[in-house]
Amino acid sequence: MINTVRTGAVIRKELxxxxxxxxxxxxxxxLPVVFLVEPTLSILLTKASATSAMLATRVDVSLFVPLLxxxxxxxxxxxxxxxxxxxxxxxxxxxxxxxxxxxxxxGKAAAIFMPSVGLSYLMFGVFxxxxxxxxxxxxxxxxxxxxxxxxxxxxxxxxxAWAIWVGLAVSSQVSDxxxxxxxxxxxxxxxxxxxxxMSFRIVTPSLWLAVVLAVALLAIDxxxxxxxxxxxxxxxxxxxxxxxxxxxxxxTVRRLPPVRQSGGTS
Amino acid sequence: MSGAPAIEVSHLSKVFGGRSAVDDVSFSVGKxxxxxxxxxxxxxxxxxxxxxxxxxxxxxxxxxxxGLPLGPANDAEIRQRISITTEAPGLxxxxxxxxxxDFFARLYGLPGRQARIFExxxxxxxxxxxxxxxxxxxxxxxxxxxxxxxxxxxPEVMFLDEPTSGLDPVxxxxxxxxxxxxxxxxxxxxxxxxxxxxxxxxxxxVAILNTRLRTIGTPDELRRxxxxxxxxxxxxAPLDKPDEVFGGLPAVKGWxxxxxxxxxxxxxxxxxxxxxxxxxxxxxRALVAGGADVLSITETRHSLEDVYLELLGDGxxxx
Numbered sequence: 001m002i003n004t005v006r007t008g009a010v011i012r013k014e015l016x017x018x019x020x021x022x023x024x025x026x027x028x029x030x031l032p033v034v035f036l037v038e039p040t041l042s043i044l045l046t047k048a049s050a051t052s053a054m055l056a057t058r059v060d061v062s063l064f065v066p067l068l069x070x071x072x073x074x075x076x077x078x079x080x081x082x083x084x085x086x087x088x089x090x091x092x093x094x095x096x097x098x099x100x101x102x103x104x105x106x107g108k109a110a111a112i113f114m115p116s117v118g119l120s121y122l123m124f125g126v127f128x129x130x131x132x133x134x135x136x137x138x139x140x141x142x143x144x145x146x147x148x149x150x151x152x153x154x155x156x157x158x159x160x161a162w163a164i165w166v167g168l169a170v171s172s173q174v175s176d177x178x179x180x181x182x183x184x185x186x187x188x189x190x191x192x193x194x195x196x197x198m199s200f201r202i203v204t205p206s207l208w209l210a211v212v213l214a215v216a217l218l219a220i221d222x223x224x225x226x227x228x229x230x231x232x233x234x235x236x237x238x239x240x241x242x243x244x245x246x247x248x249x250x251x252t253v254r255r256l257p258p259v260r261q262s263g264g265t266s
Numbered sequence: 267m268s269g270a271p272a273i274e275v276s277h278l279s280k281v282f283g284g285r286s287a288v289d290d291v292s293f294s295v296g297k298x299x300x301x302x303x304x305x306x307x308x309x310x311x312x313x314x315x316x317x318x319x320x321x322x323x324x325x326x327x328x329x330x331x332x333g334l335p336l337g338p339a340n341d342a343e344i345r346q347r348i349s350i351t352t353e354a355p356g357l358x359x360x361x362x363x364x365x366x367x368d369f370f371a372r373l374y375g376l377p378g379r380q381a382r383i384f385e386x387x388x389x390x391x392x393x394x395x396x397x398x399x400x401x402x403x404x405x406x407x408x409x410x411x412x413x414x415x416x417x418x419x420x421p422e423v424m425f426l427d428e429p430t431s432g433l434d435p436v437x438x439x440x441x442x443x444x445x446x447x448x449x450x451x452x453x454x455x456x457x458x459x460x461x462x463x464x465x466x467x468x469x470x471x472v473a474i475l476n477t478r479l480r481t482i483g484t485p486d487e488l489r490r491x492x493x494x495x496x497x498x499x500x501x502x503a504p505l506d507k508p509d510e511v512f513g514g515l516p517a518v519k520g521w522x523x524x525x526x527x528x529x530x531x532x533x534x535x536x537x538x539x540x541x542x543x544x545x546x547x548x549x550x551r552a553l554v555a556g557g558a559d560v561l562s563i564t565e566t567r568h569s570l571e572d573v574y575l576e577l578l579g580d581g582x583x584x585x
Contacts, residue, residue, distance in 0.1 A: 004376065009372030017358060093412075098345045098346045098350075099373045239313075241283060
């Protein structure tokens with residue numbers, strides 16, 4: 001049973017921390033701007049007289065780049081989420097409260113999901129608006145007819161969720177922030193690679209394939225909360241050692257003199 | 267301190283990767299008691315707190331905390347009834363003091379959060395710093411904020427893990443005053459500390475741990491168990507025949523010279539006695555009868571530190 005008050009508390013706290021961390025704000029803003037400029041220039045500089053093959057390639061690349069944002073931003077943010085708290089010493093006090101693993105992990109994921117997806121859609125919206133206003137009509141028409149366009153709208157939140165779960169899983173397992181960030185970005189790449197294969201038409205994209213992929217990613221994203229929560233081992237996070245419950249190890253106990261008991265109150 | 271114990275521990279052990287951190291520890295803590303858990307670094311104090319606080323599972327043994335047996339089924343309920351103040355304050359430095367407490371109040375699902383937060387901050391004297399960022403607070407104030415956080419859920423049992431570690435004397439004194447306040451409110455306090463003087467001043471009973479439990483009792487009981495009771499006497503000049511003076515006193519089991527001896531200056535003697543208060547008048551009379559000028563006669567008080575060193579000072583203090 002998930003307690004919405006506790007999950008909401010985690011979301012509020014995470015969002016407040018993100019909002020007040022200038023480093024996160026700046027780095028999270030630079031990446032979308034970079035990924036906005038490149039495809040925008042590519043489209044705006046495409047001549048109306050360009051061959052259909054060149055036009056298609058430009059559109060494919062321009063529509064692929066925005067999909068990097070919902071992967072890279074949440075991957076780095078989620079990678080810091082657990083191991084960062086551990087390093088700051090804030091995780092243990094939280095674990096002493098009644099909050100469950102699913103509530104804690106779910107709250108952290110939601111708090112990263114909202115700004116990541118919001119920023120990705122914002123960037124994508126600006127890109128589309130620029131294309132609509134300033135691209136040459138032939139180029140714009142090619143863009144509106146591209147099958148990736150509606151797919152992008154669907155895949156942005158799905159890819160963000162995937163990157164978040166991967167990042168949280170890694171963050172729950174490692175003890176160093178830098179390692180967590182490296183691993184989470186690497187582990188997020190398979191999903192983006194699949195999209196890249198379709199964007200660049202190495203795998204022929206079709207509505208059917210996109211739907212199957214989206215449904216599969218959605219199912220993975222939904223189940224991942226519980227999988228990642230399962231990886232969230234309180235004992236290991238607190239002590240750095242995996243829990244081994246109720247297994248007596250014979251011969252390891254150093255015997256000391258017996259206790260001297262004096263009085264007592266209970 | 268009545269009724270069922272607040273904490274009952276039976277043969278609790280914890281092994282980390284083949285190394286025994288806590289070994290076959292048993293004790294109980296009464297309701298409303300301030301219980302000190304002492305021991306050197308690596309003795310298993312924090313591990314015990316973490317086991318009792320449901321953060322880590324025991325390897326073997328059992329325990330009940332706030333009336334509930336330890337185990338996955340009761341973990342959440344136990345956490346609701348207790349609080350743990352960790353050695354590091356563990357505050358979110360980019361949030362204000364009030365925001366930190368609000369977060370935890372929500373995690374505990376507390377009604378009337380704002381009133382609870384104000385009450386907790388007032389109890390630690392931080393009500394006027396509620397809107398300060400935690401990152402801007404001194405270490406002492408952070409520790410107070412951490413204590414305020416632990417008071418939010420009005421715990422039945424409060425675990426304080428080295429609450430004065432790294433604090434200056436004034437800040438440490440403030441924290442100890444707060445613990446005294448908790449005692450008056452009837453909260454059971456389980457405190458781990460290195461500071462033996464504060465444990466002696468604060469705790470109803472103490473346990474000394476070095477992976478295994480070495481002793482447990484009130485500071486007075488431990489002193490009586492480990493040390494012979496004695497009287498320390500200072501005379502203006504050495505006694506001519508101390509054997510004759512002390513030998514005829516039935517309350518005196520033995521004596522030895524202490525401090526400066528020989529010459530014409532003051533001399534000291536330590537007398538082993540069964541009951542210092544009962545023995546002192548007879549000893550004084552014998553000294554006067556023997557022609558001694560008595561400068562002082564006092565009961566020798568062994569500190570908790572003496573007890574600690576007696577138990578752990580033989581090299582076993584480092585584990």
